Amino acid sequence: MNSINKPISKHSPVKAHILGLPRIGAQRELKWALEDYWSKKITQSQLIEQANELKHKNWTAQIDAGLDFVTVGDFAWYDHVLNISSYLGVVPKRFNHKSGAPVDLDTYFRIARGRSVKGEDAPASDMTKWFDTNYHYIVPEFSLDQQFNVNGASLIEDIKNAQTLLGSETHNNKVKPVLIGPLTYLWLGKLENNNELDANDIDHEDKLSLLPDLLNAYSHLLHEISLQGIEWVQIDEPILSLDLPVSWRSAFERAYNQITKGPLKILLASYFGPLNENLALACNLPVAGIHLDGVAGKKDLVNVLDKLPAYKVLSLGLVNGRNIWRNDLSKSLATLESFYHELGDRLWVASSCSLLHSPVDLDSELNLDPELKSVLSFSVQKITEVSILASALNGEDVAAQLSAADTAILQRSQSASVHNDEVKLKVDCINEALFNRYSPYAQRSLAQKSAFKLPLYPTTTIGSFPQTKDIRTARRLYKKGELSKVLYDTTMEISIQQAITEQEKIGLDVLVHGEAERNDMVEYFGEQLNGYAFTEFGWVQSYGSRCVKPPIISGDISREKPMTINWIQYAQSLTTKPVKGMLTGPITMLCWSFAREDISLKQQAYQIGLALREEVADLENAGISIIQVDEPALREGLPLRRADWADYLKWAVDAFKLSVAVVQDTTQIHTHMCYSEFNDIIASIADLDADVITIETSRSNMELLNAFEKFNYPNEIGPGVYDIHSPIVPNQQWMQSLIEKAAERIPADRLWVNPDCGLKTRAWPETREALTLMVKAAATLRADAKVVTF
Ligand code: GLN
Ligand code: ZN
DSSP states (O other): OOGGGSOOOSSOOOEEEOSOOOSSOTTOHHHHHHHHHHTTSSOHHHHHHHHHHHHHHHHHHHHHTTOSOEEESOOOSSOHHHHHHHHHTOOOGGGOOOTTSOOOHHHHHHHHHSOOSSSOOOOOOOEEEOTTSSOEEEOOEEOTTOOOOOOOHHHHHHHHHHHHHHOSGGGGGGEEEEEEOHHHHHHHSEETTOTTSOGGGOOHHHHGGGHHHHHHHHHHHHHHHHTTTOOEEEEEOGGGGSOOOHHHHHHHHHHHHHHTTSSOEEEEEOOSSOOGGGHHHHHHSSOSEEEEETTTTGGGGGTHHHHSOTTOEEEEEEEOTTOOBOOOHHHHHHHHHHHHHHHGGGEEEEESSOGGGSOSOGGGOOSSOHHHHTTBOOHHHHHHHHHHHHHHHTTOOOHHHHHHHHHHHHHHHTOTTTOOHHHHHHHHTOOGGGGSOSSOHHHHHHHHHHHHOOOSSOBBOOSBOOOOHHHHHHHHHHHTTOSOHHHHHHHHHHHHHHHHHHHHHHTOSBBOOBOTTOSOTTHHHHTTEEEEEOOSSOOEEEETTEEEOOOEEEEEEEEOSOSSHHHHHHHHHTOSSOBEEEEEOHHHHHHTSBOOSSSOHHHHHHHHHHHHHHHHHHHHHTTOOEEEEEOTTTTTTSOSSGGGHHHHHHHHHHHHHHHHTTSOTTSEEEEEESOOOOGGGHHHHHHTOOSEEEEOOTTTTTGGGGHHHHSOOOSEEEEOOSOTTSOSOOOHHHHHHHHHHHHHHSOGGGBOBOOSSOOTTSOHHHHHHHHHHHHHHHHHHHHHOSOOOO
16 A cells, blocks of 8 residues: 555654656657647647646656655646646737637647647747746736636646546545746736846836736635645745845735635745745745755755744755756755754655656666666656655655665765866866966957958858758767768768858858757767766756757766867868857856766866867867857856856856967957847856857847947957748848947947857758848948948
């Protein structure tokens, strides 16, 4: 008999639960089913059947592991913020949704993707990152006269199904539905007519006017849930770990006073960081319990017992939902025991956040190094870890499990595959001098101008060219061992030749080799560096059906041998124009991987920085005079709290500089970022001291340039003049006007002309056409330029 069906003992035991599970399935079953549905290969009922299977699997996993609750409502067809929009009838007007009607599956998909199997196409809602994770949600769009029409039928159905699975009505209360809380939901959305604002500038104050109606809707939804014999509902308010305006902090009390009126007990969950000044607020809300992230929010653990009123439950998340590392159970247990001492059965044991952010099941990995595997834990294993910790507190004998974890962790910590003394020594010896180029930009730029003799408004691209079927097939077969190295190399060389020929024909000034050999900008380098490991099925949902498989930083990082020199050198041999060396920067390598926890992120960034520095030096020695180091993830690595920004930005910027500040003044360093929201970090962007930065600006209509009103960006910049995410060929006049707009803020002799990101997802015909027009736009402006400064 599993513990969920155990009779309740004399003194109720400590409870164990998780905050949510990945919904994609161990083999990405949901991804395939969704994509098959969207392409009409399966029917809606087949899709629903697949989803039900996945839900059952997740519920069963929780029951089998002996958790005390089955969490329901964590499943989503696309994302769980959109789930709330669908329960509340928040559908933008352009989708012509009948007010009050339930949001059917096709409407749901149209909001997320702009189209579905049924219903008219309309522009999809925006999508943005879920806090500091790599998971994305569909931004709720509220109208000023927003009506909320509650329809929680799909959630209620899941609750009923989970209850059926539990097998007896006496266990109905073991189902714990989870909802995003009203304040977090409202915070994440945007009000209509505020489209021109980026996610950072959303006017949060105005939205509070919607709160009274929204709370009525939540009360209604909670009432429906309570009719199902539910005892506890988990309400997630992760915005409590953000810097909140006073108006929002005070809205919490109002909100929870209203929605706690019913019989349900609310577990108010927060995660991703410490609550700090919001901790007392959370503890005093009229809820039955709170959940804290004991990993990212560890700081709160010091104070929470002083603040928590005597009757409330504290759910403590010590099993990290955002990593892949095995829990140090003994250490977690020691922490839990001190809380147990104070709280007794008011203590619950949990995952730090939803396990959505970790891969599904380590057991799927059959080819991992056994020693590494012994210290890993994916969501299925994490459920067990939570259960073991609770069992230990409840006096069950888990000595064997604890010692297995201890042994594996200890062995790994002493393993030669983790530690490289040479790398450690090098990192220890890093000093400021390694971060700085020989001369300041002003001097370098003179040297570079006379070396390159580029025209005004030099044109370039971001790195990748269309990844044709031939290229992808060659890469796949080579990886599987079904294509010889000679044939693979030839295919890559042909694609490089094509890319160079195309670029010369188009008339671009600074060329690229096209990145045909790269499947992914992090994986490509990770595979060649020591200290990186790769899983086969370690997929994590990024958005909708899109999943990513982040590599694992498994040990000290070093470069075994040159990684890109041959390809770039070959490309350069085909042309007299400069070809850019192309690397992925240390912060992006770090942010898009599962990082180690035994050494700091800064140390890992420095290790990668040093490895890249060797590559940069080799590129320069091989005659490559322009080197681009991409850092698209620099901004997303920003901590949630402003107070933590300076520290992060310092080491992130230093790691970048470490990787490039080895070259002569005449070697030009470029960097690239795919976003424009860096008003608040523009000083750090300048601190990177790259000679040239290319960025996204076309979609936002050069909005970025507002940042330049207050800040005088000192180096060269290529604000992307067209959006590569769309197959539509841009208008030449439009690109010209964007460049002119840019020239109002940035001196023309520091402006570059380029698209806003790499072109690998595009096809050749539109790429050729778009770039030809872009080069024409630059040429027209160049001819018109009254003053040519060099
Ligand atoms: N150099 C990369 C490319 O062009 C940059 C990708 C990115 O910015 N995400 O594909
Ligand atoms: Zn980009």
